[in-house]
Amino acid sequence: MAKEYARTQRVADYLQRELALLIQHQVRDPRVGMVSITGVDVSRDLGHAKVYYTALDSNSSEDASESTEVLNKASGFLRSQLSKDSNMRTVPNLRFYFDGSVGRGRSLEDLIQRATDADRELGLHNDDESKS
Incomplete structure (x- = not known):
């Protein structure tokens, strides 16, 4: 088989x-x-x-x-x-x-980027975490 x-x-x-x-x-x-x-x-x-x-x-x-x-x-x-x-x-x-998986991937990537940007604006994102 x-x-x-x-x-x-x-x-x-x-x-x-x-x-x-x-x-x-x-x-x-x-x-x-x-x-x-x-x-x-x-x-x-x-x-x-x-x-x-x-x-x-x-x-x-x-x-x-x-x-x-x-x-x-x-x-x-x-x-x-x-x-x-x-x-x-x-x-x-x-x-x-x-x-449609590629389009869904792009939209998820966009959502993650917007969430990360929002965290940075609020000062919630720690730059030390992103280096590790």
Whole structure:
């Protein structure tokens, strides 16, 4: 069973690398924008792949709904390009999902920074603690 996991992981890693390049160089639709592929989950039978992405100008799935729609419509084209460039017998069906974790991370980072700034203004932050 470990070998099967390793194979699905290798396929997922390959798809992540190749899709990032293909979207950057081959997808011409301006509605997609600047997209980064953050992860790929491939089913055990290698028939389906969930592709997670972030977009530079989107912090929520609602903001990225148009990009998601365009990417899902382009999935057939992307599969055909992948099949030309790979030695895989079959290329999984691709389904794109917006990855909101990056946006949530940014907002949490902003909250922490504001709390730290507020503590400094009130004189509650000790500079000796920040050095250790």
